[in-house]
Amino acid sequence: MVQERRAYNFNAGPAALPLEVLERAQAEFVDFRGNGMSIMEMSHRGGVYEAVHQEAKDLLKELFSIPEGYDVLFLQGGASTQFAMIPMNLLAPGKVGAYVDTGSWAKKAIKEAELIGETAVIASSEADRYTRMPDLAAIQVPEQAAYVHLTSNETIEGTQFRSFPNTGDVPLIVDMSSDILSRPLDISQFGMIYAGAQKNLGPSGVTVVIAKEELLTVSPKHIPTMLRYDIHQKNQSLYNTPPSFSIYMVNQVLHWLKEQGGLKAVEKHNEEKAQLIYDTIDGSQGFYSGIAAVDSRSRMNVTFRLETEELEKQFAKQAEQEGFVGLKGHRSVGGLRASIYNAVPKSSCEALVQFMKEFKQQHS
Numbered sequence: 001m002v003q004e005r006r007a008y009n010f011n012a013g014p015a016a017l018p019l020e021v022l023e024r025a026q027a028e029f030v031d032f033r034g035n036g037m038s039i040m041e042m043s044h045r046g047g048v049y050e051a052v053h054q055e056a057k058d059l060l061k062e063l064f065s066i067p068e069g070y071d072v073l074f075l076q077g078g079a080s081t082q083f084a085m086i087p088m089n090l091l092a093p094g095k096v097g098a099y100v101d102t103g104s105w106a107k108k109a110i111k112e113a114e115l116i117g118e119t120a121v122i123a124s125s126e127a128d129r130y131t132r133m134p135d136l137a138a139i140q141v142p143e144q145a146a147y148v149h150l151t152s153n154e155t156i157e158g159t160q161f162r163s164f165p166n167t168g169d170v171p172l173i174v175d176m177s178s179d180i181l182s183r184p185l186d187i188s189q190f191g192m193i194y195a196g197a198q199k200n201l202g203p204s205g206v207t208v209v210i211a212k213e214e215l216l217t218v219s220p221k222h223i224p225t226m227l228r229y230d231i232h233q234k235n236q237s238l239y240n241t242p243p244s245f246s247i248y249m250v251n252q253v254l255h256w257l258k259e260q261g262g263l264k265a266v267e268k269h270n271e272e273k274a275q276l277i278y279d280t281i282d283g284s285q286g287f288y289s290g291i292a293a294v295d296s297r298s299r300m301n302v303t304f305r306l307e308t309e310e311l312e313k314q315f316a317k318q319a320e321q322e323g324f325v326g327l328k329g330h331r332s333v334g335g336l337r338a339s340i341y342n343a344v345p346k347s348s349c350e351a352l353v354q355f356m357k358e359f360k361q362q363h364s
């Protein structure tokens with residue numbers, strides 16, 4: 001019954017959540033597991049909440065095969081606050097924050113770091129108008145680099161790295177806001193990963209940071225308490241009141257991911273969903289054209305254009321009338337975008353492909 005009323009949700013974030021998760025949360029919304037109150041009404045210092053908090057961490061470690069020597073933090077302020085916290089905590093005087101410039105989100109990260117310390121852009125795809133990810137096979141990491149920062153998936157342009165560079169002893173820090181947990185990865189190649197939850201992990205309100213402990217314990221003394229990794233790490237992300245409901249929802253999403261068969265199964269599902277839409281674009285004799293270069297195509301955000309802006313507007317409008325939500329491209333790049341994060345069912349992608357074919361028939 002509920003399923004029939006669900007929209008075909010292609011929102012870029014906040015985005016679709018698994019129906020099973022929403023229903024489970026609904027079932028324990030008012031009375032959380034016999035405690036006579038919702039989880040939102042409980043103290044974050046009590047055992048009931050703490051167990052949910054700790055389980056979310058443990059599930060993330062298990063699902064993502066996070067090795068020993070790493071810790072998981074649940075912070076606030078979105079991924080955007082990490083753009084500042086990373087240089088504040090890790091970019092010491094005399095050091096350089098090395099950045100890979102891949103588009104809209106990478107640029108925002110660079111802008112924040114420039115406010116705080118010395119930065120260098122060591123690779124960029126600006127010359128290609130960010131339609132592809134730069135080739136990082138031969139990147140030169142500056143000797144004084146405190147870290148190398150990159151964005152694994154550019155949500156707006158619809159580009160994604162398939163693999164990551166070897167930065168040697170220099171920690172690799174990755175903004176995975178729009179593709180975290182969409183595929184298995186060898187976590188030991190990263191110094192730090194961070195992501196706002198509202199695309200692949202849960203609702204907005206919590207940001208996940210996964211980092212080597214050695215990066216979480218070196219915060220300089222002059223930075224404010226709430227912006228220090230060391231304080232949050234020492235206090236297991238319970239230094240102040242955490243976004244308890246959001247963390248509970250992340251816990252539920254992680255359970256769901258496990259039930260789907262873990263990240264290998266999730267990756268396969270994501271590949272199939274993306275392939276359906278890219279095949280439709282490629283088979284349309286130019287009626288639809290993909291924005292991203294083929295080797296950089298994102299499996300999370302499929303961006304495409306039609307021949308004219310007028311036609312794109314018509315597509316978006318007609319799609320909306322037929323129950324599709326969130327297909328308009330970001331205002332900064334235009335075009336159309338289907339965000340197909342983990343929780344977007346394949347049936348939504350099949351419905352979109354059907355709509356795309358019919359729209360083409362009507363307009364070509």
Ligand SMILES: Cc1ncc(COP(=O)(O)O)c(C=O)c1O
Nearest residue numbers: 078079080105155175177178196
């Ligand atoms: C790749 C990427 N980085 C950072 C952000 C910013 O995240 P937040 O809104 O949680 O600050 C977004 C949000 O869309 C994103 O897609």
